[in-house]
Amino acid sequence: MDHDQTNEQGGGERLLVVDDDPFIARLLEIELSSAGYDVRVANDGQQALELVRREPPDLVITDVMMPHVDGFELIRLLRDDPSTAGVSVIILTARGLSADKLEGFAIGADDYIVKPFDTPELLARVRGVLRRKRELRDESPLTGLPGNVRVQDEIERRLGQGTAFALLFVDLDGFKAYNDRYGFERGDQVIRSVSRTLVDVVRELAPHDGFTGHLGGDDFVALVPPEAAALVAETFVQRFDREAPSFYDEEDRARGHIEVVNRRGEPQRFPILTVSIGIASTARRRFAHYAEVVAVAAEMKSYTKGQPGSSWAMDRRAD
DSSP states (O other), X not given: OOOOXXXXXOOSOEEEEEOSOHHHHHHHXXXXXXXXXXXXXXXXXXXXXXXHHHSOOSEEEEXXXXXXXXXXXXXXXXXXXXXXXXXXXXXXXXXXXXXXXXXXXXXXXXXXXXSSOOHHHHHHHHHHHHHHHHHHHTBOTTXXXXXXXXXXXXXXXXXXXXXXXXEEEEEEESHHHHHHHHOHHHHHHHHHHHHHHHHHHHHHHSTTTOEEEEEETTEEEEEEOGGGHHXXXXXXXXXXXXXXXXXXXXXXXXXXXXXXEOTTSOEEEEESOEEEEEEEETXXXXXXXXXXXXXXXXXXXXXXXXXXXXXXXXXXXXX
C-alpha cells in the first residue's frame, strides 16, 4: 500500500472497520486514524452488528469474505433495521468481479474498494461517501432542497468571497389554517408545489448564480444576483397566486376562503393562501455575517405580511 498522505483530514467522523484479517484491520485503523477519523474495529460481521447497534458510526468499511456473517449479509441486516438503515457502507473486497460490485450496490452499499488499494484512493472514497451523507442530511426531506446548514454555508460563502447577492425570504400566509382545514398530507403537497415553482423561477431568471433552500415548514429562501431580485420576487408572486386556488376543494375555492375553528371555539375565516417575501441585498449595504442578512430579510418579510394579498418588499436602506 502507498502510505503517501493527503492534506485533507477527516473531521472526527466515526468509522467502523470490519475485517477478519487482523493485519488488514490494524492497517486500516492506523491509516484512517492518522487521517483524523475516530476508528473502531470488528473482527466479523456479528461483532460489527453489535457495535453498530450500540453506537451507529457514520461509515462502515467491511470486507466481504468473512466467516459466520459475511459483508453482504451484514449490509442486508443493517438496511433491514430502521435504526441502522442510514449508516453508509463501503465494501472492501479482494474480488473485483463486476457481479460482486453489482450485488453490493443492489443490497445498499454506497461504494466499494478492491484490494489491494493505496491509501489516497481509500481516503478519497471515504471522503466522498461521507460528503454525500452530509449533503443528504442537510437536505429538506420533504422538498429535497438544501436545508438550514447548507443555506447558511452558501450565504457565508458568498459573503466571504464578496459576491453580490440578494436574499429572498419567502413565507406563506395562513398556512397553519390551511393545515387545520385540510390536514398535513395536503399541506405537504402545497409545500412541494411551492418548492417546484420557486426553483423554476430562480432557474429561469438567475440560471448561473441562483440558489434555492427550504428552511422548514413554509419558509423558503432564494439567493439571486441583486439586479434579478425584484423580477424573481414578482414572477414568483404572480405564479403562486395563479396556482393557489388549485390547492382548495371546489366549494372553498368558489367562496374564496375557508372556515377554521379557533382556540376559543369560534369559526374564523381565512382567505386563499398568499405569499410574503422580504428581500435583503448587498447592492446597498454590507453585511458582516449570515445572521445579519437573514434578520434584514425577515424584517422586510414581517413588513410585507401586513399588506393585503401576496406581496414583496426590498430593504432599500444604505450603509
